[in-house]
Structures are given as structure tokens and as C-alpha cells.
Amino acid sequence: MIQVNELSKKYKGAEAYSVYKLDLTIKAGAIFGLLGPNGAGKTTLISMLSSLLRPTSGSFSIDDLNYREHKNRLKQLIGIVPQEYALYPSLTAYENLWYFGSMYGLKGDRLKKKILEHIEILGLSSFADKKIVNFSGGMKRRINLIASIMHRPKVLFLDEPTVGVDVQSKNVIMDYLAQLNAAGTTILYTSHHLNEAEAFCTRVAIIDLGTIVCKGTPKALITQHQDAKNLEDVFLARTGKALRDHA
């Protein structure tokens, strides 16, 4: 279970909080979608929960492990798929996965077996010995996903896992995430794909201006909002139609 209490983040030099006093509970086994307009605070929140970014105040725990006291144990418990590719372009897919697997303490035949097994499931067996620099966006996203789950995390954080990938890659990624979840991994991911979130997530939260404006199962949120036919209608009802451009 993920328990978030009054979590806040104000970036250095910023005038406003990007996430402000946010409370959230995510049950084990959930597929939880964090939705919200550009600049709402989704990446900031998921980066704090995955220990990539230090909160300004507030706290959170995963499986009753508080982030301040149990940093190292938490890192073993979670997997992170960031928005940007975290891969070495001049190394092959296999070499990248060997490197990331080793970081989680995997080694030898066990690591080799895991790499080969996962690249097969994600349709990349013929590309194991090719350099990442030549990979398409969809291929890089799939390698990035493998890199983050070989140590079998209990909780997987993904920041827009299907952005910029074609429908074929997207389907392989989402099918694989569903398999992971069925095998017991709790999933928390950010997305702008509201149809996908409606079909895929057991629960969602809509964030705007650093706070949660509504949360629940997609079905319950649609029912609660008069005239809403889908999650996009709920999203627009709660976040408005104005553009969120700023610089």
C-alpha cells in the first residue's frame, strides 16, 4: 500500500508549489492512473514517490516503509520507468539490461535468463545485440520497461509509458503491464490518454494545480458527473477548457 500525507514540493526559485499538501492512499494490487493537464504536478508527484525528487514537506510510505527512514529498502521494492529514456545509446539492448539488472543485485545465469525471457515477451529477441542508438521510440520504451522490472518490484511507477509510441508497441506495453499487475505488482502511472486510463485503471485521480480534484474508479467518477459519458468529460468538467500554457 502507498500512503501519502500532505506531500508538497516547491522547486528552488519557484513562486508556487507544484504539489501542495497532497493526500492519497493507493491499495496494493491497484492499477492507479494519475491524470491532469500539462503542468498539473503529475511528474513532480511520481518523481517524489519514486525517490527521484526530494519533497519539500509531508511524507509518504510504501508497504509501511517511510521514505525518510527506509530509503534503501524502498528502492528495492519499487521499479521506475521515467518519462525520459534512461538508457546508454552506445550499448546494446542486452548490455543495457545487464547493467540495470546488476544495479538491482541480479547476476550470472539468473540475470541472463531474465534478460532473454523479457526481451522475448516484449518482442525484441532479434534486437538483443543491436545498439540502443538505432532503436525506435517504441523499442526504447520497451527496453526501459524491462530495465525497471527485472528485479520484480512490488510497486511500479511509470511516467507516461506510452507517449510517442505506435499502437503496436503501446498494446505490447499495456498487455505486459496487465500481466505484471495480475502477478501482484501495484502500478502507478501518469498519462494523458484518458480512454486508455478508463479501460486500464482500477482507480484514477485527477490532479490540477498540485492537488487532487477528484478520485475514484473511472466508472464511479463518470456516474458522479452529470452528463459525463466518459473520463474525458469528467476531466474537462473538473479541470476546465482553458489552455495551460506558461513559461
Ligand SMILES: Nc1ncnc2c1ncn2[C@@H]1O[C@H](COP(=O)(O)OP(=O)(O)OP(=O)(O)O)[C@@H](O)[C@H]1O
Ligand atoms: N525543475 C523544475 N523547476 C521549477 N519548476 C518546475 C520544475 N519541474 C516542473 N516544474 C513546474 O512544476 C509544475 C508541475 O510540473 P510537472 O512536470 O510535475 O507537471 P505534469 O503534470 O507532469 O505536466 P506534463 O503533463 O506537462 O508532463 C509546473 O508548473 C512546472 O513548470
